[in-house]
Every structure is written in C-alpha cells, then in structure tokens.
Amino acid sequence: MSFLKEKNYCVNWGFSSSNAINEEGVDGTYAFDNHLDESAAGSVADSGNKFHEVFMLKHGLCADQSGSNIIELVQSSGLDNAPTHSLFGVMNRILDESIDGMNGDISHPIAFCLRKVLQIIEQRMSIQVENFRNQNNLYRTREEKFNSRIKLLETLTKGSSEENENSMKNLNRIKNEKTRIEEKRKVDELNVLKMRIKKEDAYAEASSIKQELEMSKATYRKQYLQLEAEAKKTKLMLEKKLKEFEYELDISQKRVAELREFSESKYKIWKKKEIKYQQFIHFQKEALQDLRKASMFMKKEVLKTRRQHFEELNYLGGKLNVLIDAAQNHPVILEENRRLYNEVQDLKGNIKVYCRIRPFLPGQSMKHNIIEHIGENGELVVANPSKNGKDNHRLFKFNKVFGPATTQEEVFLDTRPLIRSVLDGYTVCIFAYGQTGSGKTYTMSGPAVLSKEDWGINYRALNELFQITQSRTSSIIYEVAIQLVEIYNEQVRDLLSTDGYQKRLEIWSTAQPSGLAVPEASIHPVKTTADVLELINVGLTNRAVGATALNERSSRSHSLLTVHVRGTDLVTNAVLRGNLHLIDLAGSERADRSEATRERLREAQHINKSLSALGDVIFALAQKSSYVPYRNSKLTQVLQSSLGGQAKTLMFVQLNPDVDSYSETISTLKFAERVSSVELGAARSNKEGREVRELLEQVTSLKDTIIKKDAEIKRLMSLKPSGEKRISSPLRYGSFSPRRHSVGTPEHIRRVASNKIMGRGGRTASDGDNCSECSDRNSEAGSHQSADESRHQKDFLHLPSIFSSRDIDLSADDDVELFGFGDGDSEERLSDISDGELSMGTETDGSTGSIVEYILFPESTKTPEKSENSEQVIYPSKHPRPPQQKLLQQTRMPQLTQSISRISPTGAWKARPGSSPLNKPTKSWQ
Numbered sequence: 001m002s003f004l005k006e007k008n009y010c011v012n013w014g015f016s017s018s019n020a021i022n023e024e025g026v027d028g029t030y031a032f033d034n035h036l037d038e039s040a041a042g043s044v045a046d047s048g049n050k051f052h053e054v055f056m057l058k059h060g061l062c063a064d065q066s067g068s069n070i071i072e073l074v075q076s077s078g079l080d081n082a083p084t085h086s087l088f089g090v091m092n093r094i095l096d097e098s099i100d101g102m103n104g105d106i107s108h109p110i111a112f113c114l115r116k117v118l119q120i121i122e123q124r125m126s127i128q129v130e131n132f133r134n135q136n137n138l139y140r141t142r143e144e145k146f147n148s149r150i151k152l153l154e155t156l157t158k159g160s161s162e163e164n165e166n167s168m169k170n171l172n173r174i175k176n177e178k179t180r181i182e183e184k185r186k187v188d189e190l191n192v193l194k195m196r197i198k199k200e201d202a203y204a205e206a207s208s209i210k211q212e213l214e215m216s217k218a219t220y221r222k223q224y225l226q227l228e229a230e231a232k233k234t235k236l237m238l239e240k241k242l243k244e245f246e247y248e249l250d251i252s253q254k255r256v257a258e259l260r261e262f263s264e265s266k267y268k269i270w271k272k273k274e275i276k277y278q279q280f281i282h283f284q285k286e287a288l289q290d291l292r293k294a295s296m297f298m299k300k301e302v303l304k305t306r307r308q309h310f311e312e313l314n315y316l317g318g319k320l321n322v323l324i325d326a327a328q329n330h331p332v333i334l335e336e337n338r339r340l341y342n343e344v345q346d347l348k349g350n351i352k353v354y355c356r357i358r359p360f361l362p363g364q365s366m367k368h369n370i371i372e373h374i375g376e377n378g379e380l381v382v383a384n385p386s387k388n389g390k391d392n393h394r395l396f397k398f399n400k401v402f403g404p405a406t407t408q409e410e411v412f413l414d415t416r417p418l419i420r421s422v423l424d425g426y427t428v429c430i431f432a433y434g435q436t437g438s439g440k441t442y443t444m445s446g447p448a449v450l451s452k453e454d455w456g457i458n459y460r461a462l463n464e465l466f467q468i469t470q471s472r473t474s475s476i477i478y479e480v481a482i483q484l485v486e487i488y489n490e491q492v493r494d495l496l497s498t499d500g501y502q503k504r505l506e507i508w509s510t511a512q513p514s515g516l517a518v519p520e521a522s523i524h525p526v527k528t529t530a531d532v533l534e535l536i537n538v539g540l541t542n543r544a545v546g547a548t549a550l551n552e553r554s555s556r557s558h559s560l561l562t563v564h565v566r567g568t569d570l571v572t573n574a575v576l577r578g579n580l581h582l583i584d585l586a587g588s589e590r591a592d593r594s595e596a597t598r599e600r601l602r603e604a605q606h607i608n609k610s611l612s613a614l615g616d617v618i619f620a621l622a623q624k625s626s627y628v629p630y631r632n633s634k635l636t637q638v639l640q641s642s643l644g645g646q647a648k649t650l651m652f653v654q655l656n657p658d659v660d661s662y663s664e665t666i667s668t669l670k671f672a673e674r675v676s677s678v679e680l681g682a683a684r685s686n687k688e689g690r691e692v693r694e695l696l697e698q699v700t701s702l703k704d705t706i707i708k709k710d711a712e713i714k715r716l717m718s719l720k721p722s723g724e725k726r727i728s729s730p731l732r733y734g735s736f737s738p739r740r741h742s743v744g745t746p747e748h749i750r751r752v753a754s755n756k757i758m759g760r761g762g763r764t765a766s767d768g769d770n771c772s773e774c775s776d777r778n779s780e781a782g783s784h785q786s787a788d789e790s791r792h793q794k795d796f797l798h799l800p801s802i803f804s805s806r807d808i809d810l811s812a813d814d815d816v817e818l819f820g821f822g823d824g825d826s827e828e829r830l831s832d833i834s835d836g837e838l839s840m841g842t843e844t845d846g847s848t849g850s851i852v853e854y855i856l857f858p859e860s861t862k863t864p865e866k867s868e869n870s871e872q873v874i875y876p877s878k879h880p881r882p883p884q885q886k887l888l889q890q891t892r893m894p895q896l897t898q899s900i901s902r903i904s905p906t907g908a909w910k911a912r913p914g915s916s917p918l919n920k921p922t923k924s925w926q
Ligand SMILES: Nc1ncnc2c1ncn2[C@@H]1O[C@H](COP(=O)(O)OP(=O)(O)OP(=O)(O)O)[C@@H](O)[C@H]1O
Pocket: 357, 358, 359, 361, 404, 434, 435, 436, 437, 438, 439, 440, 441, 442, 443, 447, 448, 551, 553, 554, 555, 556, 585, 586, 587, 588, 654
C-alpha cells in the first residue's frame, strides 16, 4: 500500500494522515477503514475513478486498454492491497463503464474482475469481523482487570481517609476512564454493527449484480452472436462492394488515362491558341496604339469640326429664324399667290374648270371607288382598277375639286364671284359636263325634290343676282330677264315659248355679244327667285326627258338658261349689260351601256356629235388655231360667245366615282384638262356710255332700213325668172354667205394668220378674205363650197380628239343634216343674215358693216376689186378696209359707217325690233 501513503492521495481521500499514523496496534488497513469520517463518505463515489486513474497511471495503462489490463491486474492480485472503499469505487466504475460503453451489457472479463473484487471485499470483511471479536475479548479482559483494581481500591479506601481521598480520586479517575472505555467500546460495537450491515448490503448488492451480470452475460452473448452474424454479412457485403469498387477503380483509372490523354491534347491545342492569342493581343495592342493616335487626331479634328459646326449652326439658326418668319407668313403668301394666280388666270381668260365628284348613290357599292386622292389645291388622283403598280394612277389638276361630301352651298361659294361679274357687265358662262348620271343636273339645278339647301347653281345665282340688285338700287337700276332653251337632236327649242314648245326655232343666229344666242327664244323678265322657279318648272316640264337604263331622269338634251341683266347707272346713265349662261349639257354615254333603242340611239348620236364638236372647238381654241369650228353643232354655236368671246367661262366636270365608269371618267377628265388650258383673253365688261347707246339706237334704225331693203330685194328677186334666180341668188344657197367665205384650206388660213390680220380666237380670220383663193372659191358653186368646208373640217377633225372614240354612225341623210350642209342649214344661214345680227364669231369679223353690205349688195361681194359701180365699195371682208373704201362708205351711208366705226368690238345687244319673238314677252329688252 505504498501509493496510499502518499500525502496527496490521503488528502484527496478525506482523512488525515496523522490519524492514520497515530493509530496504534492496528494495521494500516484497519486504521484507514476505521478512521473514515462522515465527510469522507461523500467522496467514496469518486474513489473508484481515482483508484482507476491511479491504478492506470501506476501500471502505465491507457483508458482504452482498461478491460484487458484490469483483468491482468486482478489476476496478478494487485488488488489485494487496495483499500476496500477503493475496491467499491473500482467496482462501481467497472459497472458504470460497462453500462455506458456496452449498452448495459457486462463483458466476461469485467464480470471476472467484479467477482474478484467482491471476493477480496468478503475476505476483508471476515478479517475485520475477526479483528473486532479479538478486540472485544481484549476489552473484556481489561474491564475485568479494572474491576479487580476497583475492588482493591475500595478496600483500601476504607482503611485510611487520606488514602481514601486519594483512592477516591483514583477511583473517579478510573471511573472516568471506565466510562470512556465503555463509550469507546460501544462506538466500536456500533461500527462493527455498521460494518456488518454494510457487508450484508454488499452481499445483497453483489448478488443482485451477480444476477444482473448473468443476465447481461446472456444478453451480451446473444447480441454477440447477432453481431457476429451481422459482421459476417457485412463482411460479405463489404467484400462484394470492394470488388465492385475495384472494378470501378479499374474503369475510372482507364478513364483517367483517357482524360489525361485528352487533356494533354487539349493542353497542346490551348497552348497553340494561347500563342496565337498572345500574338493577336500583341497585334491588337499595336493597333490600339495606332487607334489611340488616330483617335487623338480625330478628337482634335472633331473639336475643330464641332467649332466650325457651332459657328455654322449659329449662322443657320439666324437663317432659320428668317425662314420661320417666312414660314409663318407662308399661308398668307400662299393665299396671296392663289389670289394672284386666279387674277392672272382671269387676265389670261383661262376657262376655269371645277371638278365635282358625285357621291355613291344608295345601292352602289362604295368598295370600287376610283378616286384615290382629292387635293386641296385642285389635284385629283384617279386609280386604274385594271392596272397594278406605278402606272395605275393618273393625276389631274383643275382650279378646284369638290369631293362627294361637298354641299351645294360650298360649290356655289366658289362660283359666287362670277355671278357678281354679271352685274358688272360681263358675260359669264357656266356649264356642266360629264357622263350620264354624274350629277350635272344636280349641280346646275339640284335634285328632283328641291329644298332651299339643295338649290343648284341656277337658283342660287339668280337669288344672288336679285340680292345684289336690291342692295344697289340707290345707284343702279337693274332689270333681269331669262331665256330657257334646249338643244334636242340638233334642234333648238324654246322651253318657255308661249307659241308652244314643239315649235322649232328655225331662225338660228350665231352667238352674239348681246348674249342673245337664240334671239328667237322668248325672253321673260323676272323680279324674284320665285318668278325664276316658276318659269324653270314650266321649262323643265317641256324638256325632253328620256328614261334610259342608266339614269331615269337622264336628260337627252342640252338645256340653256340665259339670264340677261341690264343695269342703268342713275348718275351717268351708262348701261351695263351682263349675261349669264347656265348650261346643263346632256350626258355622254356609250350606246351599249344605256341599252339604247333606235330612238335613244339617235339621241345619243346627236348628243355625242355635239359634244364632239365642243371638243373640237376647245381643241382649236387651245391650239390658238385660226379656225375654230363653232358651226359644227348647235351647241358650239350657242357657246361661241362664251368660249371665243370675252366671257368668263366656268366648266363643272362631273364625275361618277364608280369603277364601271372608269373609261368615261378618264376621257371626261382629259377633256376637262384640255378645256382648262384654253386661254380666252381678258374678259371685258359690256358697259355702254350714253354715246354708245345712241350709236346702238342708230344701228337699230339702220337695221330697220336694212330689213326693208332686204324685203325689197327678196321681192325683186322673186320677180326674176326661176332659173335665173337660182344662179343669181348665191345668198340663198350660202355660197356667198359670210360664213362660207370663212371656209378655207389650212394653208390659206395660215397665210391669213401670217398677215397678222386675225384677231383673238380667230375671230377676224376668214370672212370675206379678199385673197385670190377666197375669190376663186367664192365664185364656185354651193355644192363645191360644201365639199370644201367638209374637207376643211376634216383637216381639223383628223387631229387627235378625245371624242374620236365616239364616232357616230349616221346615215348619209343624217350626216348632211347634222353637219348643217343641207337645205335647212342654208335656210338658217339665209335667215341668219337677213336677221342682221352682229357676228363676233370666228367666221365673221363682227363688223356690222360687212353684214349690212352683204345684205344690201350681195352680188358685189363676189369680186369687190372688180366692181365698178357704187355697190362695189361695200367690202365683204373683215380685213381692214382701204381708206378710200371707208371714204366711199361714208359718202354713201354716212350715218351707218359712222356708227360702225365707233361700235365697240364687243358689240351690243341688238335684238331686231318687230321681227324677234323677244318683242312678244319683253318689249323693254329692245
Ligand atoms: N352631289 C350629289 N349629291 C347627292 N346626289 C347626287 C349628287 N350628284 C348627283 N346626285 C344624284 O345622282 C343622280 C344623277 O344625277 P343627275 O341627274 O344630276 O346626273 P346628270 O349628269 O345630270 O345625268 P344626265 O346626263 O342623264 O342628265 C341623281 O339621283 C342625283 O340626285
């Protein structure tokens, strides 16, 4: 027990070394056990640990080795010298470790150890019991000794008091000693008892541990077997897995080898690439440096340019401001330009062309609209439905284009200035042109059922006229009268005639500056719009209306409403004469489209013929041709003063936007384009001063004289034999008609033109041309003349005309009639001349004198140079007369020649008193 003697050990175990050392007669173990105090009892639980640790240290064992080493230690009886409570501690420790480490199972060697420890404890207990017995015996013997001594002493006490006293003291001392010994004995007995009890407890504990050990042993064995089986299984499985792992290892080794190869080749490639990249980077670096240099240079350049730009921008900004100012004024300037343009056009006398597009009618599909674009400035784009691409569009430009949504009011607003000019003494002609159903009547008159909003140009114009006349009553007194005629199948009819509508106006005059294109037609004074409406209604009922397949209301005649205005200035007494021709042309259409019957076909042929003639006139005017074929149709004759005179002319081109009408629309537009290019020259106001009026009155009286002469001539001629009459009356057959004179070959006309004897619109061209060619022709027979005229017409008609497609298939008789070369026409011409109207047309010089001369001395006009008598001075030509001729004229008819020389070329309204039907309704208009 050498290690137990170590000081530290003793201190840790809770008893003093002095106690242990001072114990006498008792061996170490005993003393140790006996001197365990109460405080030391609490540390018994730790003793196992400490023992174990000390034990381990002592024997150089580590904790892991405890199991086998403890067994060895126990077997080598190393425990024999260990204190009992340490043995208990060891036992407890073993048990604790067994429980902690082995899940409550106690292994065999540990059980062996436990048993050994218990045996030792048993041995010790029995030794201690033996010791306690011996001690007890010893105490008894001592007690007996002391008792005998007490008796001895008591006897002695009785002998002597002194001795007694001493004896008493000794006795007390002995008694005390005795009590102490007894107490000590009792304590010892108690300790022995305690030890016994402990021993019994230890036995009980040991037996229960034994039992537990047995049980644990059994369970452990069982578990051991199970574990062994599982270990075998696991071993097998692990072996299997090991094989698998070995196999996978093989594969992965192969793969690793492959990968290594691959990565090596890759490495080589990347290495090459790296070299390349390095070269590239090097190159790039160099390039970058170059670029840097370039960019520096560029920067400088940019800065320089920026500076320049800034300066330029400043400069441009200034300019821009100027432009902005100009742009702000642009609309005003544009408006001004437009106004000036219109003024220039007016001065040039261009025929104004307004285009109006009719809306689709109910039931018509709006899908097939050929109108592509309507520009503000009179532009119109029409799409060709049968073509694709660029060429399928055609652009036309007019003075104005009215879209389908334009109202009657808006249309009139642009027409209004013209109406005002009528009151200023101008002749104004407004006519509507277009295919059947395109809206001509709608524009000119309005729809069938008329409300004030629907009023067409006619009513609005007259309404406007009345309003202006009312506003000017303080300075000018106006009188307004109207005529309404129609041209149906080349026959002129008065729609307001009191003699009956059917009466054909046989007396036909060429257009007159007076506006009385049809002097035979009745003229009706009107004071209000209501009067006009009433008269127009009468006229409309008379108008020839045919129901064709295209348009039920389709009018097959041209209708002409002429408004005559005469204003007398209250201050100057000057007279203004204005005329407004409002013409609703018949629609042109192809015979196949209208499903025309024979009657309708004839109508269509006449209409197309007259429109064709209109086209030729327009073409001749546009070309500034010396010859204008007005006389090819009644229509062109009526329009002569409007187209060739000093009138202001406006044409409404009516269009049907439907795709079916494409070809008609295009030809209409081409025609309109040509019309818009015609320059008529500046319009002139028909303002007569008092002097002019007096002259006109003289002319009128002269006309009376002429008429009388005319009658006398007729009478004289009728007295001659019939055969002679035929020969000597070229007037009747037209060969000496002033119009016949006008007919010449183109060469002849060119010659005349080169002589600069032609006036505007070819007015002065040909009548009475005294060149030899004319003279020769004049001497020829009437039939020859007709052929010549026909040839002449052909010269013009062969030119590309938009009407060429509308060739008319007429019979020979019809041709004669339509071309005006038949007897009827000759009659007309005769009547025309005898009517004594002033002619401003192409084919007459507008000189009253020439007509008078013809009428008075027809024979003399044949060869004026050769005439020797006084009649020879009457010169048939409108060429400037030789001075001696004028002189002669003056000598013979001073009053007449004087008047003629002073008449304005515009002429004046000269309705013949007595002979004209005007007299019937309106004498005041003479
Ligand atoms: N601007 C318009 N607004 C509404 N309807 C219109 C317009 N123009 C024409 N129409 C209608 O189209 C139809 C044909 O018009 P209109 O009779 O005026 O044609 P047109 O050219 O005079 O025919 P025609 O040559 O046969 O005389 C009518 O029913 C008319 O009311």
